[in-house]
Amino acid sequence: MKRDVQPVSAAFVWAAVLLTAVYVVVHMGMLQRSLMQWAGLVNALLFGQ
Amino acid sequence: MVGTAQFVALNGFTALAALALASRCRVSSAAERLLAVTVLFVGVALVSGLALGVTGHLRFWPLLATQAFVAMVAAWMARWEAVAAMKPALHPSRIVVGAAQRGAALLLVVAYLFVAFIAIVSEPDAGDALMYHLPLVAAYARDGAITVPALGAFWNTDLWAYYPGTAYVLSQWWVLPFGSGVLVDLVQLPAAAATALATFVLARRLGVSREAAMWSAMLFLAMPIVINQCATPLVDVTVAFLFTAGLAFLWTVEVETSQLVLAGIAWGAAPGTKLATLFYLLPGALCVGLYWARGGDQPATRRLLRALAMITVATLALSSYWYARNYWLTGSPIFPVNLRGANPKVWSNILFYGPLLPLLDFTMYDPMFFYNYETGAGVQFVALAIPATFALAARGWRRRHLGVTCLALLPLGMLAFWVVHVSTELHTLFRYVLPVVPIGFAAVGWLMDHAPRRRVQVALAAGSVAFSVVNAVPHVGTFILPASLSTGLASWMLGTGRLGRFDRMGDLAIQDYRRAWAYLDQLAGSHHIAASHLIFSYPMLGADFRHDLHFLEARSREQWLTDLQAANVDHVALAAIADAPDAVAFGAGEVQLHLRVRPTSNESVGVMHVVPASPVRGLRIRYTPPASPNARVVVGLNRFTRIVELPTDLSGTPLEQVIEWRGELHSIEVSLRFDRRTGLYDDLLLQVASIELLLDSDTTVRVPLDPALWARVSWPIEYYWMADDPQHFRLAFRDHDYWSPADSNEMHIYEVVHRPEAGAAGGGDR
Numbered sequence: 001m002k003r004d005v006q007p008v009s010a011a012f013v014w015a016a017v018l019l020t021a022v023y024v025v026v027h028m029g030m031l032q033r034s035l036m037q038w039a040g041l042v043n044a045l046l047f048g049q
Numbered sequence: 050m051v052g053t054a055q056f057v058a059l060n061g062f063t064a065l066a067a068l069a070l071a072s073r074c075r076v077s078s079a080a081e082r083l084l085a086v087t088v089l090f091v092g093v094a095l096v097s098g099l100a101l102g103v104t105g106h107l108r109f110w111p112l113l114a115t116q117a118f119v120a121m122v123a124a125w126m127a128r129w130e131a132v133a134a135m136k137p138a139l140h141p142s143r144i145v146v147g148a149a150q151r152g153a154a155l156l157l158v159v160a161y162l163f164v165a166f167i168a169i170v171s172e173p174d175a176g177d178a179l180m181y182h183l184p185l186v187a188a189y190a191r192d193g194a195i196t197v198p199a200l201g202a203f204w205n206t207d208l209w210a211y212y213p214g215t216a217y218v219l220s221q222w223w224v225l226p227f228g229s230g231v232l233v234d235l236v237q238l239p240a241a242a243a244t245a246l247a248t249f250v251l252a253r254r255l256g257v258s259r260e261a262a263m264w265s266a267m268l269f270l271a272m273p274i275v276i277n278q279c280a281t282p283l284v285d286v287t288v289a290f291l292f293t294a295g296l297a298f299l300w301t302v303e304v305e306t307s308q309l310v311l312a313g314i315a316w317g318a319a320p321g322t323k324l325a326t327l328f329y330l331l332p333g334a335l336c337v338g339l340y341w342a343r344g345g346d347q348p349a350t351r352r353l354l355r356a357l358a359m360i361t362v363a364t365l366a367l368s369s370y371w372y373a374r375n376y377w378l379t380g381s382p383i384f385p386v387n388l389r390g391a392n393p394k395v396w397s398n399i400l401f402y403g404p405l406l407p408l409l410d411f412t413m414y415d416p417m418f419f420y421n422y423e424t425g426a427g428v429q430f431v432a433l434a435i436p437a438t439f440a441l442a443a444r445g446w447r448r449r450h451l452g453v454t455c456l457a458l459l460p461l462g463m464l465a466f467w468v469v470h471v472s473t474e475l476h477t478l479f480r481y482v483l484p485v486v487p488i489g490f491a492a493v494g495w496l497m498d499h500a501p502r503r504r505v506q507v508a509l510a511a512g513s514v515a516f517s518v519v520n521a522v523p524h525v526g527t528f529i530l531p532a533s534l535s536t537g538l539a540s541w542m543l544g545t546g547r548l549g550r551f552d553r554m555g556d557l558a559i560q561d562y563r564r565a566w567a568y569l570d571q572l573a574g575s576h577h578i579a580a581s582h583l584i585f586s587y588p589m590l591g592a593d594f595r596h597d598l599h600f601l602e603a604r605s606r607e608q609w610l611t612d613l614q615a616a617n618v619d620h621v622a623l624a625a626i627a628d629a630p631d632a633v634a635f636g637a638g639e640v641q642l643h644l645r646v647r648p649t650s651n652e653s654v655g656v657m658h659v660v661p662a663s664p665v666r667g668l669r670i671r672y673t674p675p676a677s678p679n680a681r682v683v684v685g686l687n688r689f690t691r692i693v694e695l696p697t698d699l700s701g702t703p704l705e706q707v708i709e710w711r712g713e714l715h716s717i718e719v720s721l722r723f724d725r726r727t728g729l730y731d732d733l734l735l736q737v738a739s740i741e742l743l744l745d746s747d748t749t750v751r752v753p754l755d756p757a758l759w760a761r762v763s764w765p766i767e768y769y770w771m772a773d774d775p776q777h778f779r780l781a782f783r784d785h786d787y788w789s790p791a792d793s794n795e796m797h798i799y800e801v802v803h804r805p806e807a808g809a810a811g812g813g814d815r
Binding site: 006007008009010012013015016017019020022023024026027029030031033034035037038041 | 408409410416418419420428431432433435436437439440444496499500501502505506509512513516519520523
């Protein structure tokens with residue numbers, strides 16, 4: 001497919017930003033749990049607790 | 050060590066053959082040639098595996114000889130200068146560009162190395178894998194042939210043995226060198242890498258720059274569902290690879306014959322991997338046809354017919370076996386799927402949750418928001434791929450390029466299709482959408498090159514990779530149990546036996562299956578094991594798949610026992626939902642209840658006794674309580690019709706307790722419980738010196754106990770009442786803290802002794 005150089009509207013990019021923000025907010029609890037699990041793993045492997 | 054050497058040799062020969070054959074292909078970049086290598090690996094492996102599997106020679110050495118022969122012939126034909134020309138393009142500095150991409154790539158490499166490590170040191174714990182994927186892999190390896198093994202019948206899982214087995218044939222490259230499933234969790238790892246490569250090639254063929262195409266590939270690899278599936282021997286990533294690779298090779302108006310062959314292999318192998326693949330191939334072919342209709346020197350119809358002919362020939366060679374076999378055995382080529390069966394629709398799921406699902410990305414399980422091998426399209430799918438597919442579709446529409454528009458809308462179209470089709474279990478949705486997701490990420494690369502604010506887009510891509518990796522990896526295998534992980538690592542480094550994978554702990558939800566697994570794995574020799582209403586078959590087979598599994602569907606208990614004897618079954622494995630069969634064991638002497646503390650629950654054991662002829666007025670038990678202050682001992686009579694808790698306050702001191710009972714007595718259960726109010730870091734030991742039945746005739750009957758039986762059994766087991774042998778009743782030691790009666794995940798294993806006079810040894814080796 002030949003390179004199509006005509007630019008696309010920036011609206012798609014801002015839509016991506018908005019959706020990213022919503023997704024991250026919805027999954028904030030999951031992120032918190034995940035970080036705690038990472039911390040638990042590091043703690044167990046380094047300090048054996 | 051031998052297994053590793055055999056693994057390297059087998060895969061090395063097949064890879065050499067694929068590389069040599071790929072050197073003959075006319076492609077336009079190193080990435081395309083590398084993708085050709087991956088497709089040809091599948092082609093060579095599949096033809097060899099099918100030929101040996103159908104003829105009953107699917108063993109390691111015949112397979113190695115076949116691959117060595119093909120590699121030598123291919124190497125003789127190879128154009129090695131074409132291989133050498135790939136080298137500059139594969140330098141890391143050319144693959145990843147810019148600090149953000151290097152950082153994301155490093156994160157992915159570390160994450161996947163860790164995922165591979167987890168997969169090696171932990172046992173499979175994906176439900177579908179334990180139900181039928183792995184039993185089929187194991188059956189092919191054990192039988193040296195493509196067979197239809199007996200599976201448990203829970204959810205009609207026994208019928209799933211008829212599913213097409215291309216992926217299971219390919220899995221033999223990971224299984225036969227070791228003679229076990231020690232690396233079987235990793236079978237999808239190369240498929241994920243190859244899918245990322247196919248995504249890159251597809252993006253490049255959409256006119257995307259190298260840098261943006263690399264983001265497309267990395268976004269696919271960072272998908273939480275892909276990360277989790279790479280430690281799970283399912284088939285969804287493999288299907289994604291075959292579909293995307295075929296599509297990538299076809300996405301050019303001037304398709305070369307060699308690329309047509311490569312696309313034919315990829316799409317020809319796909320129907321043998323999963324029945325649902327046809328739902329992707331048909332719309333995919335439509336997109337290609339529409340794309341070809343726009344340009345090219347040859348008429349589109351002629352190119353389409355050539356492609357269809359090539360794919361048909363490849364399908365006949367690589368996938369038709371499974372459909373022909375099923376037609377021969379069952380009368381339906383797509384057995385066990387019944388197209389006439391009503392597919393229930395849950396309209397609330399379809400209309401309400403369906404459109405929100407990419408954004409919510411949730412599961413049906415507590416805590417609702419977490420990633421696993423079924424869920425987790427990631428932020429990159431909803432936030433990056435979906436807007437990008439709309440942008441690409443709009444551009445195709447404006448350019449009157451219907452093929453591009455259809456291709457761009459395929460991920461959303463398939464999402465809608467599967468929302469309707471699997472509306473009863475939306476948490477599995479992204480497994481079905483996965484094969485077309487690479488199109489969405491190729492569109493992301495396209496949008497990066499065409500939309501303004503590139504820095505914002507790069508930041509979003511890098512952030513998506515980081516967010517997905519950080520949240521996905523903690524749900525892979527044993528991650529959430531660090532102590533188990535460190536134990537697994539230590540055992541792995543010590544090189545204990547078959548890597549000792551079956552003594553590891555993983556997801557708590559299948560704790561009981563893991564115990565069953567460990568129990569059967571430590572039994573000496575091969576055994577005939579009967580299963581009924583059993584959801585997970587794989588644990589029955591042992592680490593090296595040496596046990597044979599039988600599915601016995603008896604109409605009556607007498608029929609069941611007859612069937613057991615006819616099949617020479619020595620162990621029976623049942624889920625709690627099953628009607629329990631009977632088992633027999635005999636013995637005498639002192640018994641020790643030995644509870645080895647595990648992170649989640651207790652242990653229990655059981656033994657059989659002889660019922661006296663006279664009426665019973667009670668029983669007397671002499672025991673020594675456990676030393677631990679939070680252990681409890683409970684005696685239940687007649688399946689806990691009456692429950693008596695024995696004193697444990699004088700730990701280490703022999704005690705005697707009399708329990709009154711009037712009437713018929715046909716079972717005694719002694720339960721050693723662990724109250725988890727505090728930590729317990731040692732074994733629990735309950736010593737039962739004697740149990741005497743007090744008869745109305747003022748005499749006593751000493752209940753015979755069998756130390757050998759106690760010593761052998763180290764996880765919850767029960768021996769049930771025998772209808773045709775009323776002179777026996779059971780004494781069972783149960784774990785009530787962990788197993789509730791309604792827990793359908795419970796599994797019991799019963800040892801079957803066909804000749805009672807042979808004593809309690811039972812379960813002989815073959």
